[in-house]
Amino acid sequence: MLTKFLSHVGRFILMLMGMLSKPENRKVYWKEFMHQCNDIGFRSLPIVLIISTFLGAVMTLQSAYQLVSPVIPRYVIAQIVRDSTILELAPTMICVVLAGVVGSKIASELGNMRISEQIDALEIMGINTKSYLIMPKIVAALFMVPCLIILAIVISMVGGYAAGSMTGTVLPDQFHYGLTTDFVPFNMYVALAKSFTFAFIISTIPAYYGYHVEGGALEIGRSSTTSVVVSCITILLADYGITALMLSNG
Known part of the structure; x- marks a missing residue:
């Protein structure tokens, strides 16, 4: 099993090294990059917006349900929603969903090209298929996913604000005060x-x-x-590692 794991790691590194070459035709690469931005970013917007809205709303109501002590001010609910959403819920949950939506599409698309011998045909024509097919997807993901996460954070705040206002658990002024109080830019x-x-x-x-x-x-x-499962597990491991580093630097 260890040998198989190391084999996958080695092939993965070789794939990344193989795609690092100068683009043969920048216009073609730019067109493919924009196409991937549309697939990864804009087509994922509906699911990101829906999840983010209910994420903030549920977090607000759940926090209000748990904070039963009258000593704790209500604006603390907004602080809990803000910090939980920024640090954990928005980045991790949205990316786990994107691993299923975007990751499965990438794997299926490249797998179909491999099985139908389209990749072999491109290689016969002298095209670096790793660079042409994989690099635009990675660059587009590095550009679009952080944008989706920032949008998810904002929409979660709006969803929490709406849920608190409609249910009366947190007044609008209290929620706004909680969002802006003791904010840590880090x-x-x-x-x-x-x-x-x-x-x-x-x-x-x-x-x-x-x-x-x-x-x-x-x-x-x-x-x-398999790619979705491995991606989700790797995301959770990376999430733990980054959180541990955050605590060690805090």
Whole structure:
């Protein structure tokens, strides 16, 4: 099992090293980059907006339910929602969802190209397929996923504000005061660090499994499923590592 794991790691590193070459045609690469930005970013907007809205709303109501002591001011609920969303909920939960939505698409797309011998045809024409097919996906993910996370953080605050106002658990003035009180800018740097790290994981691991798939249509499905599982586990491990570093520097 260790040998198999090290083999995957070695092939993964070789794939990343193989894509680091100068683009043959910048216009073609730019077109592919914009196409991937649309697929990874804009097509993921609906699910990100829906999850973020209910994430903030549920977090607000759950915090209000647990803070039963009259000694604790109500604006603390907004602080809990703000810090929890920025540090953990928005980056981790949204990226786990994106690992399923975006990661499975990347793995299936590359796997289908491998099985139908499109990748082999591109290589015969002298095209660096790793650079042409994989690098635009990684760059687009590194650009779009942090933008989606920032948007998710904002929408979660709005969802929490709306839920608190409609249910009367937190008054609008209290919620606004809680959002702006004792804010630590370092938390945003941690959220962005997680976003870039998770974006790299979401784009590279499914690309690896899709690019190296062998067999037929059944193997494409298995490769896509495996890539999502490995991506989610890696995201959780990276989340723990970044959080541990945050605590050690705090």
